Amino acid sequence: MQIPAIEWPEGVYADVRFEEATTTSIRIRDGVRDNVTARAEVGAFLRVMRNGMWATAATTDLTDLGAQLRTLAQAIPEGQGIDPRGALTPHRETVTPFADRRADQVPLGDKLARLEAVLTAMDRPSIQTWSGTWVDSYRWRAFCSSEGAEVITDGQLVGMAVRYSVGEGENRFSDSWTVGADTIEELGGSAEELSAALDVAERFAAEAQPVEAGPATVILSPYTAGVFAHESFGHKSEADFMIGDPSMLEAWKLGSKVGSEVLSIVDDGGIRGSGFTPWDDEGQPASQTWLVKDGVLTGRLHSATTATALGEGVTGNARAMSFRYEPIVRMTSTYIAAGESTKEELFAGVEDGYFIESFRHGSGMSTFTIAPALAWRIRDGRIAEPVRISVISGTVFETLGLIDGVSNEVELMPTVTGGCGKLEQYPLPVAFGGPYVRISRMMVA
Amino acid sequence: MGDGMVREVLAFRQKKVTVGLADSRVVSVRSNDELETVVRMYSDGLVGLASAVGPHDRDALERQARAALVHGVPFAPGPVRDRQLTHAHPGDTHDAASLVRATTELLDVLRGRYPDFVFSHQVTWSSDHLSLTNDVGLDLQWSRATTYVVLLVKQKGSPNILDTLLVVDGPSFDGDAAIAQADAFLPAFRAGLAPMPAGRKRVVFEGLGPLQGRLQSDLTARSLSTGASVFAGREVSLHPDFRLLDSRDASRVRTCPFDLFGTVRQTPELVLLGPDGVQGVADRREAEVLGVPDTGNGWGKVHELPRPVVGELRIPGTGGLSPLLDDESILVCLAMGADCSDAGDYALPVQLAYTLDAEGRPVQRLPPITLTGNLFDVFGDDWVGATETKARPGIQESHVVTHMTVA
Numbered sequence: 001m002q003i004p005a006i007e008w009p010e011g012v013y014a015d016v017r018f019e020e021a022t023t024t025s026i027r028i029r030d031g032v033r034d035n036v037t038a039r040a041e042v043g044a045f046l047r048v049m050r051n052g053m054w055a056t057a058a059t060t061d062l063t064d065l066g067a068q069l070r071t072l073a074q075a076i077p078e079g080q081g082i083d084p085r086g087a088l089t090p091h092r093e094t095v096t097p098f099a100d101r102r103a104d105q106v107p108l109g110d111k112l113a114r115l116e117a118v119l120t121a122m123d124r125p126s127i128q129t130w131s132g133t134w135v136d137s138y139r140w141r142a143f144c145s146s147e148g149a150e151v152i153t154d155g156q157l158v159g160m161a162v163r164y165s166v167g168e169g170e171n172r173f174s175d176s177w178t179v180g181a182d183t184i185e186e187l188g189g190s191a192e193e194l195s196a197a198l199d200v201a202e203r204f205a206a207e208a209q210p211v212e213a214g215p216a217t218v219i220l221s222p223y224t225a226g227v228f229a230h231e232s233f234g235h236k237s238e239a240d241f242m243i244g245d246p247s248m249l250e251a252w253k254l255g256s257k258v259g260s261e262v263l264s265i266v267d268d269g270g271i272r273g274s275g276f277t278p279w280d281d282e283g284q285p286a287s288q289t290w291l292v293k294d295g296v297l298t299g300r301l302h303s304a305t306t307a308t309a310l311g312e313g314v315t316g317n318a319r320a321m322s323f324r325y326e327p328i329v330r331m332t333s334t335y336i337a338a339g340e341s342t343k344e345e346l347f348a349g350v351e352d353g354y355f356i357e358s359f360r361h362g363s364g365m366s367t368f369t370i371a372p373a374l375a376w377r378i379r380d381g382r383i384a385e386p387v388r389i390s391v392i393s394g395t396v397f398e399t400l401g402l403i404d405g406v407s408n409e410v411e412l413m414p415t416v417t418g419g420c421g422k423l424e425q426y427p428l429p430v431a432f433g434g435p436y437v438r439i440s441r442m443m444v445a
Numbered sequence: 446m447g448d449g450m451v452r453e454v455l456a457f458r459q460k461k462v463t464v465g466l467a468d469s470r471v472v473s474v475r476s477n478d479e480l481e482t483v484v485r486m487y488s489d490g491l492v493g494l495a496s497a498v499g500p501h502d503r504d505a506l507e508r509q510a511r512a513a514l515v516h517g518v519p520f521a522p523g524p525v526r527d528r529q530l531t532h533a534h535p536g537d538t539h540d541a542a543s544l545v546r547a548t549t550e551l552l553d554v555l556r557g558r559y560p561d562f563v564f565s566h567q568v569t570w571s572s573d574h575l576s577l578t579n580d581v582g583l584d585l586q587w588s589r590a591t592t593y594v595v596l597l598v599k600q601k602g603s604p605n606i607l608d609t610l611l612v613v614d615g616p617s618f619d620g621d622a623a624i625a626q627a628d629a630f631l632p633a634f635r636a637g638l639a640p641m642p643a644g645r646k647r648v649v650f651e652g653l654g655p656l657q658g659r660l661q662s663d664l665t666a667r668s669l670s671t672g673a674s675v676f677a678g679r680e681v682s683l684h685p686d687f688r689l690l691d692s693r694d695a696s697r698v699r700t701c702p703f704d705l706f707g708t709v710r711q712t713p714e715l716v717l718l719g720p721d722g723v724q725g726v727a728d729r730r731e732a733e734v735l736g737v738p739d740t741g742n743g744w745g746k747v748h749e750l751p752r753p754v755v756g757e758l759r760i761p762g763t764g765g766l767s768p769l770l771d772d773e774s775i776l777v778c779l780a781m782g783a784d785c786s787d788a789g790d791y792a793l794p795v796q797l798a799y800t801l802d803a804e805g806r807p808v809q810r811l812p813p814i815t816l817t818g819n820l821f822d823v824f825g826d827d828w829v830g831a832t833e834t835k836a837r838p839g840i841q842e843s844h845v846v847t848h849m850t851v852a
Binding site: 025027029030031032034035036037039040042043052053054055056057058059060061072075076077079081102106108109112128129162165168169170171172173174177210213230235236240241243244245246247248251252324330360361362363364367368369370371390391393395405422423424443445 | 475476496518543607748791792816
């Protein structure tokens, strides 16, 4: 789209974030086409600020934005807030790596055919019910400010997700299979791969037994380690929760020991994938932020406002789910960094424990919880029988200190049909991952 | 239309004013005003759909919806015909200045009474209007104005992102209800930690809270008919006093009396679980496919075709909380990450719970705990009861009491 000319109001800071987004959503349930839709929307988010106090608006009317900004300026609440202008460097950049590979240029019928080809794997009697989904979204954004910023960027996410329930009665098992990429050309996934996942699910449904609740050694897969890092520590690294509580600066002092020496956690908006955010929604560049390095707190995630409040640098983590919302501090691609052990060495160190291969959901505050999907007993250093675990949980800081092994290869996973939720903004695409991570003691129930 | 097609138009207009809070003060105000328009074309047992946000060319949308019929999405029952209804849930009207003023007054009180806590997040006024019309006599209109106070509360010095929530939801800005909630809970939060409980306890929830996830997913007609539901293929024996309702009483829960396919709900409450067994929800399309009643539960994103979704779950009760308590009852306030296995086994990590006095008032908070139980026991042999009185001022939920075990 063409960026409209803006007559900026005087006496206030102002910025406008334009957005043009297209999405495709296809859903097939139990073999029947349930929803096939393509959607396009254009809008803008307007902000004006005086004395650190903001008035903002989301609009689909892109005419005479200057007048809209002037009207908005009259609605700025009285008071004194945090003035972030010193942290809002007015960059001028264009980074649109997906402009010539837009998913919305591919006919809907082609996407439908590709999904249905994969779903031929669902024709097996053990499956009780299933749904298959294709999603793609392309989002073009332009951030312009009264200080002269003009940052144009785009992002894209393409994926397929299949949810299924196999088995009967108490031997029922529900799981999902997902593939994601940022272009259609790079999207993997085949009926054979889905079929292999279904084989595992059938075995799990038939053989998995409940576990006895109690503490145990646990190894997390890269995907599960990623959600652990995201939930247990990532959200606590978002600096907006520290605003208004000076004691937090002492409790979360950079340089404090927060985990075992093998633990390092990184957030990096520059990595391609569902967390790719080369420029954030305040026009600031992505950075690789080491939240934890060798068990020591080394950084946190910022918007311009939180960076100003805490006297730290911006990190490119001010993100908004769409033009309807203001940018707030969010993660991008967050992962546990690789260690030095091999995966085999990690498992060899477990005489009796559990391997959490996949999960249904995770959440966390001072305690965190992961609800596993596929989980296995580890006996004498080897993966043994499948087990049914409702949740694994722990106190965040105790658990971070109980990590005693990290493998040497990182895998990053995209979010395809879901994403990260914070306050009213859900789902925001993020990525998470890590290596295999061993924790000497977690509560298993 | 002359070609045998039926055109249906769904329009959803939402205006919102949102006051943003940080550090117990107003820091921003946001205005949203959005119109989303969806055109559905029905023809020969199929449906095609197109949507637009904001200003749009209606003819172009109709052409897109007509073209979308090529994707072959079946819709055997066709559109709802000859039904008219207009229903409104009126409420306050706010602009930015009035909502900022009301919020500022609330925060002044909370800061004064609770200087050791930080209040953040937002207060939102929302005006919604939903219109669903078609060429064959459907004309449904619904509107609602609501003010939501959602305050994240964090004790200064706490390592948590948030410690508790104050939530008020109603037709008017009700600052008094938010203050009453703070007065009920924050002194108990300050009172320090109670000893870690152990064993089987009487547990009190505000509404169904974290127990409802599995109920929502497993009480659809499809999950029951395919055997995917935890309730499928088994004799469900619950407590004789227990009933789980999908509440669609428009006067009570301020919900829309029709679903997004245009089915007007005929009964104010649908019994999903009770002495007569299990009932799953369905929408117009699902009802036709599965041969079950259309319960008017077609919901979802406006720009997609609806699918069956369990609505407002409610357990009817009587009286107040006090008669349902024993000396060691626990009130669960904040629980995240609950899961329920296919065998019905719950694991429920609780971030914030309180001990209660004999009147049901919070006394002291507990350390984080994990509760376990089985769905069929929680609503069966372990069931205690539900209240008629509201759990807090300014919310719709009542108390629900059962037994669970501290793991």
